[in-house]
Amino acid sequence: MAPLFWSCRSLRSFTARWSVPSASLLLALSLVGCSRPAPPPEPVRAVKLVTAVPAGAGEAPVFAGDVRARVESRLGFRVGGKILKRHAEVGQRVAAGQVLAQLDPQDLWLATDAARAQVASARTSRDLAAADFQRYAALKAQNFISAAELERREAQVRSAQAALDQAQAQLAAQGNQAAYASLVADAPGIVTAIEAEAGQVVAAGTPVVRVAVDGVRDAVFAVPEDQVRRFTAGQPVAVRTWSTEAALQGRVREVGAAADPATRTFTVKVALEGAAPPLGATVSVQPQAVGTAPAAGVRLPTSALRRDGDTTTVWLLDEPTMTVRAQPVAVGGIDGSDVVVTHGVQPGQRVVAAGVHVLAPGQKVSIYEGKYPFAQDLPAQSATKSVADGLASAATAPASAAAPAPRDRPVIAP
Numbered sequence: 001m002a003p004l005f006w007s008c009r010s011l012r013s014f015t016a017r018w019s020v021p022s023a024s025l026l027l028a029l030s031l032v033g034c035s036r037p038a039p040p041p042e043p044v045r046a047v048k049l050v051t052a053v054p055a056g057a058g059e060a061p062v063f064a065g066d067v068r069a070r071v072e073s074r075l076g077f078r079v080g081g082k083i084l085k086r087h088a089e090v091g092q093r094v095a096a097g098q099v100l101a102q103l104d105p106q107d108l109w110l111a112t113d114a115a116r117a118q119v120a121s122a123r124t125s126r127d128l129a130a131a132d133f134q135r136y137a138a139l140k141a142q143n144f145i146s147a148a149e150l151e152r153r154e155a156q157v158r159s160a161q162a163a164l165d166q167a168q169a170q171l172a173a174q175g176n177q178a179a180y181a182s183l184v185a186d187a188p189g190i191v192t193a194i195e196a197e198a199g200q201v202v203a204a205g206t207p208v209v210r211v212a213v214d215g216v217r218d219a220v221f222a223v224p225e226d227q228v229r230r231f232t233a234g235q236p237v238a239v240r241t242w243s244t245e246a247a248l249q250g251r252v253r254e255v256g257a258a259a260d261p262a263t264r265t266f267t268v269k270v271a272l273e274g275a276a277p278p279l280g281a282t283v284s285v286q287p288q289a290v291g292t293a294p295a296a297g298v299r300l301p302t303s304a305l306r307r308d309g310d311t312t313t314v315w316l317l318d319e320p321t322m323t324v325r326a327q328p329v330a331v332g333g334i335d336g337s338d339v340v341v342t343h344g345v346q347p348g349q350r351v352v353a354a355g356v357h358v359l360a361p362g363q364k365v366s367i368y369e370g371k372y373p374f375a376q377d378l379p380a381q382s383a384t385k386s387v388a389d390g391l392a393s394a395a396t397a398p399a400s401a402a403a404p405a406p407r408d409r410p411v412i413a414p
Contacts, residue, residue: 046368047324048354049317052298054347055340061230064242065221067272067281069212072192077103078180080203083196088209090194094185100209101196105181112178115171122167126160133157189213190279217276219250219283222265226337230287231255231268239272242282249273250285297332297342305331305339306356314345315352315359323362324352 081103088100133153140150193210196202219239223231231237231252239248250273256266270285277283304314312331315324329344345351352359359365 045355045359045363045365047315047352047359047365048368049350050301050304050353052300052341052345052347052349052351055297055299061227062284062286063221063223063227063268065219065270065283065285067217067277067279067283068220069189069192069214069279070216070218070271071187071213073186073189073211073213074195074207075100075183075185075209075211076205076207077101077183077202078204079103079108079177080201081105081107081181082201083198083208086194086196086198086208088191088194090191092191093188094191094211095188096185098185099182100185100191100211101183103181103183105178108174108178108181112171112174115167115174119164119167119171122160122164126157126164129153129157129160183208185211187211187213192279212279217272217279218253219270219272219285221268221270221285222260222263223268224265225259228255228266228268235287237270238286239270240284240286241277242284243277246277248276248283297340298345298347299338300341300345300351301353302337302339304351304353304356305329314341315356316345317350317352317365319350321364322366323364324359326361 084102084104086101087098088094094100133150133156136145136150136153139145140147189211191209192212194208195210196206196208202208233252233255235252237250237252239250240246241248250270252268253271254267254269256268259266268285300314305312306314308326308328311328313326313328316327317324327344329341332340332342334340352365354368
């Protein structure tokens with residue numbers, strides 16, 4: 001009898017030379033080798049799962065900010081010069097009218113003396129013009145001069161008086177300039193920054209000391225573009241200090257109209273009510289009302305959605321059989337980085353969140369647990385020590401143990 005591993009063509013040519021019963025027997029035996037192999041089983045896909053949660057169940061995000069004064073003045077001299085002394089220090093409390101820094105006033109004093117000399121000169125000229133007018137008025141009474149000459153003398157008196165007034169005004173202004181050599185606080189507050197030191201030459205208006213004025217305090221923080229809609233002017237927010245966990249109340253006072261060109265975030269200022277924390281303290285701010293967040297449906301990541309023609313579907317997990325089935329859903333909107341599904345998925349159901357485009361209905365799946373699941377159950381130091389011990393063992397192992405065993409080679413007889 002022919003061997004079973006012959007090809008089908010060889011069997012047909014072989015059975016042609018045999019009798020009909022023998023050929024039928026051989027043909028039946030050959031069907032086992034000539035039939036098509038069974039298709040390989042469908043691979044088990046590893047997928048990531050998420051549990052559907054109600055859209056309104058998520059907490060509002062928390063933002064970190066710092067406490068600042070509502071009014072913070074950057075004080076500078078109203079005249080230019082060289083800083084002679086600085087009396088303020090960062091963190092120092094100052095009162096209204098307290099001297100913070102001083103310029104070298106020598107040049108200002110000299111300018112004041114020059115203005116005072118101009119006043120004396122203008123007064124002398126005015127007095128001389130007035131005396132001349134009195135003499136010419138007496139001559140006019142005796143008809144020794146004309147009326148026109150007397151009017152010219154009167155005009156000279158008025159001009160000299162105007163020059164005197166101008167010189168006196170310049171003297172007063174120069175006196176103020178000399179007083180500006182001392183930088184004083186406009187209101188009580190706390191020094192928050194020093195921007196110039198003694199010996200530095202500054203121009204008029206250059207900031208020297210920054211003072212946070214006493215009064216209302218604000219919590220200032222940055223909000224990304226997709227979260228700025230959560231804040232509106234007058235909205236109540238919950239504020240909590242980082243150091244003491246003390247709860248405060250506040251209201252949104254200002255929402256930035258434009259994003260910062262560098263960080264692309266919006267600045268939000270919250271007016272704190274009651275006793276505010278110290279300046280610079282870190283606080284957490286959480287909005288109490290999220291008016292635009294949807295209240296119905298469940299929240300899912302966008303990666304869980306797939307398009308099946310004109311229908312949006314998700315893969316639901318059947319835990320008893322570990323298979324997936326397609327479920328049509330209705331998307332109601334966007335909630336942050338997730339989507340809100342209003343129909344098709346119930347809270348608590350497990351949905352495939354990654355790998356949705358390689359699945360088929362009824363396909364068996366396994367839950368993806370990460371590349372190194374054993375390292376996730378160990379503390380960081382234990383996992384690091386285990387890896388280090390393994391490397392050390394591999395380095396100190398003998399060569400015979402480290403090298404793989406040679407394969408057995410067939411012995412060929414001569």
